[in-house]
Structures are given as C-alpha cells and as structure tokens.
Amino acid sequence: MKSVFGYVLSCRLYETTHTCMYSVPQLLCIPSVSDSDLCKFWDLETIGVKPRELVDSYSETKVFKEFESTVKFVNGRYEVALPWKDDSAKEKLLNNEVIAHKRLSKFMVELEQDKELKKEYQKVFDSYESDHMIEEVPRQEISGVNPVYYMPHRPVVKLSSSSTKIRSVFDASASCYNGVSLNDYLSSGPSLNPDLVEMLICFRCWPIAVTADLRKAFLQISVQEQDRDVHRFL
Template identity: 35%
Template sequence: MHTEISERDLLQKFWEIEAEPKENKKRLLTEEEIKCEEMFKNTTKRDENGRYIVKLPFKSSNPPCKYGNSKEIALKRFDMLDKRLSKNKKLQKEYSNVIQDYLDLGHLEVVPNNEEDEPEAVYLPHHCVIREEKDTTKVRVVYDASCRDKNGESLNSNLMIGPTLQDDLRTLIMRWRGNPICLVADIEKMYRQVKVSKEDVNFQRIWWRDITNPESVIKSYRLLTVTFGTASAPYLAVRTLQQLARDEGSNFPAASEIILQDF
C-alpha cells in the first residue's frame, strides 16, 4: 500500500466533508494530476485480445530510481525472506504457489539472458501479507515499491499517483440507499488484468527461485501487469476500468453505467 499524508490535505478533506454537497461539482485537478491524465490518454493501448496496456506514469522522462542499484538491496531482502519462509513450510508452500500463479497466468516472466545485466533495471523487494479472513487464498504477495535505493530514491517516489476517480463513500452510500436491491461483486485480480508496456516492465523486476526446492537457482523475473504496491496502481486500474466502460458502453450500457457511477 502507498499513502501520503500532509496537514494541508487533511484540513482540505475536513472542509470538503463538512461542506454542503453541490450537484455536478467537479474537483479541480492539480498540475501533476492533469499531466497523469494526459499521459494515460495519449499512451494507453489495447492488444489483439482487447486487453489494455498502460505506461507507468513517471514524473520525469528520466526517473532517478534507475541509478540507485536497487538490485543488491532487493537481493538482500530476498535472502531474508527465504530464511524466514524456510522456518514455516506451510507458508513457504503457499508463497511459492502465489508466485507460480503469476507465472502460469503470464503475469510474470523470467528476464532473458541477454537482458539480465540491464544497468537501469529497478528491482522490487517483496514479502507476504497473511489474510486470515480469507477462506481460499490467505497469502498475498506485496511488492515494496517504496523501498529506497542507495540514492534515497524509490519507484514510488518517481511515480505520479494520479487523481482520485471514484466518488466519496458518502455519495455512494446515499445513492445505494435509493435502490431496493443491492448486489456486491469483486473483480478478480483487478490490478493484474491490466498489462504494463514493454518499455516499463524492467522497472518491476524481482528476485525469485523455487523456495520449496533447495537446489533451485535464483533468477531475475519481471512483473508484466499493474503491480500491487506501486503508487500508481489504484489509479491505473480504476482509470482502465472506466476507459473500458466508455469504449464498450454501446455494447453493454447497463454495465457501463454501473462502472462509471457506482464503482
């Protein structure tokens, strides 16, 4: 998860919550949010299967996180993770299954040998979050895109967060109470349904080996989809969903309206 809190933002939210609601009032975007929106509009594509491909919204064309030698830091963090998981065989197996799911679905790939030594690649440490309330998948792998490199930079500090696209909870609840029946649904692996452009996947490298097999060799992998833990992931996922609703709205008008108004 990624969050930024400032006294100014907290005070602004306080006044917005306390103020009387105004119909059709749109929040003014900051200069960075406008830039992020323009980048999405100008660079987002769809592949031959209709799946959306987005670029990571960097603040500059030459992000400093490329030069901080994150490779060594991520390797040390993986060694610590490996030792920790070796003491809990059940958790070790579940963690391995999650990464294997990434590979099976094509959301993760081994870095080709001829690209292994790419000096500007960014490596992300990763760890697990255990969700006891889940009946099925209890382990979630989280990628630490806020990890600082030797220059004090991180992938998240170089990314634009993007504007808030959804209505506030109060508005959604008031609208929800106007209907006799409520249906709740979840989009499975929502972030991972959106692909990241080939130019940016090397900013999402990780170290991995089959931790259930002591003989396996550690290799470089790269994440090919929007990744949980990056600052721009919530914006990219929701913005893509809204774009889908607009692009396919004529074919699915009811679904499009729900996505744009009630998601």
C-alpha cells in the first residue's frame, strides 16, 4: 500500500522453536517506486504468454524480410545472404589481410609452445574442410570485385564437451585500418530464439521431455557466394 513513507509491504512471518510458535511482524518500506518499475512486476506474470502479435511484429523488420527473400536450400544446406546495414557498407569495408596476418603470427608463437594444442587445432580445420564447411580461395579469385575481410581466429578448449572439445572462434569485430569491422556493417536483426521460460513451461505438458543438440549448428549454414569473401581467414 502507498503511505506517506512510500510504498509499504507488511506481513507476519511465523517461526517455530522447540517450545512454542510465535510471529514476527515484518515491514518493508520502498521509498520511491516509479510506474515503470511497478509494470515490471506485472510483466513477470506474463512471461511465456505474451500476445502473439508482439512476436509476429518481428517479421515486419527490414532485415527479416530480406532474409526471407534470400534464404534458399542448396546442396543439402540452407544458404543465406549477410544482413548488410545498407548498400554502401560493402564499399566501406577495407581489406585487413595485413592486420590479420600480424595477429596470426603472434598467435603461432603461442601455439609453438603447446605442440599438442597446435596439432589438435589443425585437426579442427581439417575436419571443416572434409565436411565442406570451408574451402581454399582459388588463386585467381584472391583479388576480385567483392569486398574482402579476413577474420582472425583462436581456439576455444572445452574438454568437458562430449562432441566438440576444441573449436575455432572467428573475430568479426577486428577493426580495419579505418577503425571499423565486419560486425559494424552487419545488422543483428530481431532475435528469433523462442522464449526460454515458454519452452520450460512446455515441459509440464507431457510426462517425458527430450532434448537434442545439433553438432556444429552454425557451420551447417552456407553464405551466398558474393558474401563469402568477407568470411576469409588465414
């Protein structure tokens, strides 16, 4: 309730000892609560059951419309175009091969100190190539009409993982000579992930729940040919 001291929440908490049960009055005074703060309390009650029109509104965004118009299924994989912020973004992205080469040289010094990691990290790229997730850029296509960007990379080791103990992480936020990166020119778009609480609530509907994981999920998606040159690495 609202009082001259601010919003007040009052109740009794019952506690039991070996000899008797007694109640302790509790008083919580909240000096200043805005209407927006109060709305957050009510919003918690609607997690997972928000109006459907809020979810459908995501499809009205420019990025999602472009995605729907360019995504296609090619040779057993979905192929997508990169969500460029505008048409001029590609022209502003500079070739950062020299910068990427310097980072790779520094990283190779670290790898030389751990021969086992170097060997296992090489296996990661070998598997990418055998699974047709990466390919060597033909010499005659190294210099072309498309924008070029090289992503530095490092290994991430997770020995507890049952499927991928070592994986490579590519840095698309590495800056070019003009101080911008590939990430700066790409739109993040709306989040299409289902609400976690909503998914957990579904587990209450049936007696058995089954979960699964897609191995190397993001690597199963191809990038359309005219955008692949900004996904290069050394």
